[in-house]
Amino acid sequence: MNILSSLLDLRTKRLSLDGKVGLVPTMGYLHPGHLSLVSRAKAENDHVIVTIFVNPTQFGANEDLSKYPRDLERDLELLKPLGVDVVWNPSAEIMYPSGYQTWVNVEALTNPLEGAMRPGHFKGVTTIVSKIFNATQPHKAYFGQKDAQQVAVIRRMTLDLNFPIEIVVCPTLREDDGLAMSSRNKYLNDEERKAATVLFRSLSEAKKLFDAGERDADVLRNKMKEVLGSEPLANVQYVSCADYDSLEELNLIENKALLSMAVFIGKTRLIDNFVLG
């Protein structure tokens, strides 16, 4: 497993990799969700590149950039047994050198949901993913369904900018009690950790209604709000029942849809989603 930081070292190594290359871009502090992406990339490609970079440009001024959890040594230990060929762990100075001034922006899809709550977030995401795509030149790139809007935005960007890359979306991994795995779960104290299951519970209750035939999006949104409202530590930022492709809020569910939410549990902001249909 080659652990590289400079772009030149990465390029040199990439040129030596014959066959299909799979990419798993991460911000580190890996959990089983990340590792499932790596395993799938390994199974579907000749070589796997994992990037670890806490991208400053996708954090807002009041967000958790400085305290975002980092543990490179632990991450490398987790990756070693999985047959990863290259870990690229560039510095912020390598990614955004002095004079840096180029941005990739996806428009309509980044307006609602996370985009509305985190202005500039997706501009940071699409820019860094473009840079990582160009630097690593993968055949396939693996992302988790946990970040549903990110997946939609990156699929759109890949299509729009003609990246010759297949975007592979992998299911959200969950703890036994349903909490979606996330590096940010580390922020939760014991009491908050218990309360955090309310996201999964509210999604499950709404899905039950859908599975029983309910197609009125307001009924599903209200059910999610009702369950979330029953948890005193939960502070709802948004609850959505949107078209899966456009992310526009629905009245009636006629095609594939996305239930999603952002909820503060104490000071920790968590997101989760279910795909319907």
Next chain:
Amino acid sequence: MNILSSLLDLRTKRLSLDGKVGLVPTMGYLHPGHLSLVSRAKAENDHVIVTIFVNPTQFGANEDLSKYPRDLERDLELLKPLGVDVVWNPSAEIMYPSGYQTWVNVEALTNPLEGAMRPGHFKGVTTIVSKIFNATQPHKAYFGQKDAQQVAVIRRMTLDLNFPIEIVVCPTLREDDGLAMSSRNKYLNDEERKAATVLFRSLSEAKKLFDAGERDADVLRNKMKEVLGSEPLANVQYVSCADYDSLEELNLIENKALLSMAVFIGKTRLIDNFVLG
């Protein structure tokens, strides 16, 4: 010579090209300036891809998109003897399908000069060039110094977004009387064609001062304005003496600099430039 329009056909063909690939992106209506880029690409690579696409998103609402000269048959005749492997001539629907919403933007470098006169122009340029880079995956891409700011912007974008592509800048080709070759020269009537040499003459006069030791940028700008002012058909839009890399206007010339201008000759907007130092 393969003449392709769909992205899938292009990708399939690209995968069959072994060795180094050179790209010459054009808007067609080729002149010897374009052909010199193609010849250089042919000399420096195993294969050459030429793209011909009049990119609507780099034209302003009041600009000459609809009357921009087009002659694909003639272009192909000119390219055939040069050993070009692939001509990619996509439609606007292929490049910007329904739902298209992703843009690449370079910031500071696109503010002055052409960027100030043509709002949105460079956003269109950097977006289409990103798309063409991803679609053709060249090792080297060839651009003319005639579009000096475009060259600066594309070099910056290539660096910033980690495109693994070498940008090769080729000298401006000129008619015998000094007029820079341009597809837009076709718009000029006989009288305007004669008057159009004033751009070259004003740049030459300013360069004479520089070669004689003058380093005050105002003196050079004033000399260019003076010469341009002597031509009744010329209507100056801007005259610049700027830092070659940052494109910021200079007081004193201490490093590599760019003399540039945009001038209307009748209704035709022409640009030209000299590099100093």
